[in-house]
Amino acid sequence: MQQFILRRLLLAVVTLIGVSWLIFAIMWMIPGDVAISILGDGANPERVAALREQMGLNDPWYVQYGRWAKDIVRGDLGTSLFIANKPVKDLIAEHLPITVNLAVYTMTVAVIVGVTLGTISGIWHDTMLDYVCRVFSVTGLSVPVFWLGIMLLLTLVRVFAWTPELVWISPFHDFWGNLRQMLCPAVTLGYFQVAFIARMTRSSLLDVLVEDYIRTARAKGLHERLIVVKHALRNVVIPIVTIGGLQFVALLGGVVVTERVWNLKGWGTLLVNGVINHDYPLVQTMIFMFAGLVIMANLLTDILYGWLDPRIRYH
Amino acid sequence: MASRRFLRLTWWGGMLLVIGMCLAAAAQQAAQKSDADLAREGALALAAAHGEKPRYGGKFLSVGNEEIPTYDMHQTSFGGVYAATAPAYNCLIRTSPYDPQGQEFIPELAESWEVRDGGQTIIFHLHKGVKWHDGMPFSSADAQYTIERIMNPPKGMVSPRGPVFSALIERVEAPDPDTVIVHGKGPSSLLLPIFANGWSVIMPKHILEKDPVNALKTTVVGTGPFKLKEPPTSTLWKLERNPDYFQKGLPFLDEIEIHIITDPQALVAAVLSKRVFWTDSFAHPNLDRDLAKSTAQQNPNLIHASAPSLIVSHFSMQTEKPPFDDLRVRQALSEAIRRESIAELGNQAGAVGTGVYPLGPWAMPVEMRQQLIGYGPDMAKRIAHAKELLAAYEKEKGKIDWSKIKIQCSTNIKFSCENAQVVQQLLKKINVNFEIEPMLVAQHRGNEVSGNYILSLLGAAVDFDDPIDSFGQWFVTKGGRWYQRHSLPDLDKLFEQQKFTADLAARKQLIWDMDKLAMNDAAYLVLHWFDLNHVRWNFVKGWTLTPNVRSTNARMDYVWLDLPDLPYAR
Numbered sequence: 001m002q003q004f005i006l007r008r009l010l011l012a013v014v015t016l017i018g019v020s021w022l023i024f025a026i027m028w029m030i031p032g033d034v035a036i037s038i039l040g041d042g043a044n045p046e047r048v049a050a051l052r053e054q055m056g057l058n059d060p061w062y063v064q065y066g067r068w069a070k071d072i073v074r075g076d077l078g079t080s081l082f083i084a085n086k087p088v089k090d091l092i093a094e095h096l097p098i099t100v101n102l103a104v105y106t107m108t109v110a111v112i113v114g115v116t117l118g119t120i121s122g123i124w125h126d127t128m129l130d131y132v133c134r135v136f137s138v139t140g141l142s143v144p145v146f147w148l149g150i151m152l153l154l155t156l157v158r159v160f161a162w163t164p165e166l167v168w169i170s171p172f173h174d175f176w177g178n179l180r181q182m183l184c185p186a187v188t189l190g191y192f193q194v195a196f197i198a199r200m201t202r203s204s205l206l207d208v209l210v211e212d213y214i215r216t217a218r219a220k221g222l223h224e225r226l227i228v229v230k231h232a233l234r235n236v237v238i239p240i241v242t243i244g245g246l247q248f249v250a251l252l253g254g255v256v257v258t259e260r261v262w263n264l265k266g267w268g269t270l271l272v273n274g275v276i277n278h279d280y281p282l283v284q285t286m287i288f289m290f291a292g293l294v295i296m297a298n299l300l301t302d303i304l305y306g307w308l309d310p311r312i313r314y315h
Numbered sequence: 316m317a318s319r320r321f322l323r324l325t326w327w328g329g330m331l332l333v334i335g336m337c338l339a340a341a342a343q344q345a346a347q348k349s350d351a352d353l354a355r356e357g358a359l360a361l362a363a364a365h366g367e368k369p370r371y372g373g374k375f376l377s378v379g380n381e382e383i384p385t386y387d388m389h390q391t392s393f394g395g396v397y398a399a400t401a402p403a404y405n406c407l408i409r410t411s412p413y414d415p416q417g418q419e420f421i422p423e424l425a426e427s428w429e430v431r432d433g434g435q436t437i438i439f440h441l442h443k444g445v446k447w448h449d450g451m452p453f454s455s456a457d458a459q460y461t462i463e464r465i466m467n468p469p470k471g472m473v474s475p476r477g478p479v480f481s482a483l484i485e486r487v488e489a490p491d492p493d494t495v496i497v498h499g500k501g502p503s504s505l506l507l508p509i510f511a512n513g514w515s516v517i518m519p520k521h522i523l524e525k526d527p528v529n530a531l532k533t534t535v536v537g538t539g540p541f542k543l544k545e546p547p548t549s550t551l552w553k554l555e556r557n558p559d560y561f562q563k564g565l566p567f568l569d570e571i572e573i574h575i576i577t578d579p580q581a582l583v584a585a586v587l588s589k590r591v592f593w594t595d596s597f598a599h600p601n602l603d604r605d606l607a608k609s610t611a612q613q614n615p616n617l618i619h620a621s622a623p624s625l626i627v628s629h630f631s632m633q634t635e636k637p638p639f640d641d642l643r644v645r646q647a648l649s650e651a652i653r654r655e656s657i658a659e660l661g662n663q664a665g666a667v668g669t670g671v672y673p674l675g676p677w678a679m680p681v682e683m684r685q686q687l688i689g690y691g692p693d694m695a696k697r698i699a700h701a702k703e704l705l706a707a708y709e710k711e712k713g714k715i716d717w718s719k720i721k722i723q724c725s726t727n728i729k730f731s732c733e734n735a736q737v738v739q740q741l742l743k744k745i746n747v748n749f750e751i752e753p754m755l756v757a758q759h760r761g762n763e764v765s766g767n768y769i770l771s772l773l774g775a776a777v778d779f780d781d782p783i784d785s786f787g788q789w790f791v792t793k794g795g796r797w798y799q800r801h802s803l804p805d806l807d808k809l810f811e812q813q814k815f816t817a818d819l820a821a822r823k824q825l826i827w828d829m830d831k832l833a834m835n836d837a838a839y840l841v842l843h844w845f846d847l848n849h850v851r852w853n854f855v856k857g858w859t860l861t862p863n864v865r866s867t868n869a870r871m872d873y874v875w876l877d878l879p880d881l882p883y884a885r
Binding site: 030032034036037038039040041042043044045047048050053054082083084085086091094095150153154156157158161162163166167168260261263265270273276278 | 382383384385386391392393471472473475528529532533548549550551574575576577578580581584585587588589590591613727754755756757758760761762764765774775776795796797
């Protein structure tokens with residue numbers, strides 16, 4: 001197990017170096033200029049040239065990359081070129097908790113509702129109840145997240161003349177205030193995930209329920225509820241954990257549309273604005289960190305497998 | 316007896332009549348007072364003259380429509396920076412918050428001013444006892460340093476308004492701590508207004524001297540009515556009343572919170588739910604006519620205001636690249652574009668005009684304008700003319716392959732691609748079919764600046780309703796936004812000639828001659844001067860939408876909330 005983790009960590013370092021090269025190359029290839037973003041409609045060739053010189057953008061690419069890499073190795077995440085010379089670490093510290101918060105709530109909604117619906121569908125399969133759950137699931141997969149978000153927002157505005165708070169409330173400061181603020185965005189995002197998890201749960205449960213050990217449990221006269229909850233669902237959980245882990249990381253990667261609709265200034269908004277404004281150090285550091293997160297999430301998922309299913313061993 | 320009583324009654328009647336007439340005359344005199352005189356009497360006097368009785372206190376929930384890349388107003392043209400930092404600063408003079416044209420000046424840091432030498436010299440007499448937010452005293456040295464910094468920015472600093480300042484100003488003097496003298500290069504009607512522009516705020520010399528480029532990029536220290544309550548984040552600015560503000564009775568508000576909301580739908584939702592009280596402290600192009608109207612229709616207590624702004628939607632042709640190096644092709648396109656259609660078919664209303672603001676003092680008369688290429692009243696005649704021009708070109712130089720020509724537009728500037736679609740449809744009438752090439756504005760603007768485009772549809776704002784700014788930016792050879800890259804030597808000569816022509820009628824004629832040359836050259840088409848829209852709750856008072864979105868109204872000192880729980884005195 002230790003060897004497995006060590007091997008994966010070494011591989012992670014190589015992957016991260018590759019990612020940093022790739023992002024640097026892509027950012028260089030994207031047409032546009034952070035100097036023009038800063039100058040706005042006041043840009044002209046002389047001003048652009050002066051600003052580029054001031055920001056060190058006229059240096060060769062390897063000098064710029066080296067500067068960034070040296071800072072990263074020293075633990076300095078650099079400074080944003082676009083946003084008031086702010087340290088990237090401050091920007092990330094300001095925006096990341098919002099997205100983590102949203103992702104946690106989204107996955108909570110998705111897992112609770114999705115597993116419940118999938119279980120109901122699986123147990124009472126091919127009944128009216130199953131059809132209702134499946135229609136609900138398919139709808140979740142079909143409805144675009146931005147449409148659902150806007151509809152939900154407009155409904156709140158029109159019916160209750162209410163929208164969530166504009167400034168993020170930390171759950172550690174005011175949990176209920178935070179819940180009130182994040183619930184609608186979490187439902188917007190979670191509905192898609194609900195559909196995904198419900199369908200996954202249903203099909204896995206149907207497979208598990210015809211297994212020999214379930215038949216044995218029934219033959220022993222165990223109560224059906226106990227069979228489903230204790231024996232069947234434990235095996236159903238493995239694919240859900242896999243999917244859930246990846247979906248969680250994907251959510252961290254940026255839920256830009258939902259963040260925009262609900263005016264949440266999260267990681268996704270920061271990243272997209274960084275790309276739009278050609279804020280190289282910001283984007284590069286954020287994607288570098290995101291790649292690290294993906295690698296760590298995959299590693300944790302693999303470790304979780306072993307804990308959930310003792311038959312899985314790592315060599 | 317009866318006659319005595321009659322006499323007494325007549326006497327008293329006469330007295331009452333005299334007193335009444337005196338009072339009426341006094342009231343009339345008060346009504347005739349300028350906003351500048353009223354402002355000198357105090358904020359309440361100015362408000363009362365405009366029918367307002369302000370309440371004190373309250374927290375104003377405002378919005379910023381754009382991100383804030385720097386806090387130093389002199390190094391950017393970003394409206395987001397302007398909206399966030401304007402409440403913390405002051406100009407020497409400012410526009411009246413009640414003047415919808417934004418042209419009537421009232422005192423700010425300068426208590427009074429004298430215009431001498433036919434507009435070539437201005438003497439500002441400064442307020443005494445003004446302090447910076449850090450407690451240091453303000454003096455004429457700060458004003459002198461600021462103006463010189465705008466005109467001659469230190470190495471590493473970009474000064475967007477530098478060219479206008481240095482075109483007009485010869486030198487600045489500070490003979491004593493309370494006086495600033497600005498010597499112009501010639502008599503100009505723009506010399507005074509540049510100091511009443513919202514961008515021309517005075518900054519602290521004692522802070523900038525330490526690091527002239529970076530010192531105020533991440534902090535705000537002004538003399539203004541509000542100061543930072545806490546360090547701003549990229550999503551929220553909190554400002555609180557400056558208790559030491561030098562203007563008597565101002566500001567009316569206690570606090571301002573500026574929420575950065577860049578998505579128009581999220582902004583509208585925030586307004587409707589009263590999370591914010593308006594759509595910005597200046598009108599923003601992202602809130603188009605249709606969205607603003609539909610928002611205001613949601614609640615009878617919402618007020619929708621719109622005003623033609625000092626922003627044009629432009630259609631630029633790169634004249635270094637064929638076929639737009641030929642006048643006939645450019646004129647053909649100009650003739651085929653009916654300017655009124657941009658407002659009718661797009662989401663953004665606007666006023667048809669030429670290179671000068673059509674509702675301002677320099678506007679070209681409509682009869683004169685209709686003689687220009689692209690402005691004639693008879694569309695059938697214009698289309699026929701356009702076809703003739705194209706045929707003549709193609710006969711001489713061969714057929715134009717329009718399929719290879721693309722018009723660039725910005726996907727993240729709402730009106731840009733919408734107007735490009737309208738232009739695309741209009742030009743089909745002369746069998747010109749080209750594709751639209753959407754891209755992000757940072758790339759698009761970069762292409763305009765570097766000349767890496769053939770056709771481009773975007774917008775450009777000017778800070779002053781004066782051809783020194785608009786023509787200096789758009790049409791003069793190598794001007795600030797000379798995207799079309801076509802030099803007109805005659806226009807350049809006229810530009811220099813009009814700059815310091817003191818006689819208004821003579822200057823107007825020169826400007827119109829210059830305008831004719833630019834419009835008939837048809838390389839940089841002004842599609843329209845578009846309207847900006849603003850929505851606010853009816854309890855927001857003391858604020859007026861002006862054509863110049865960068866008017867000093869973003870200062871917020873005269874803004875007050877008409878909420879019953881707020882008192883009439885502090």
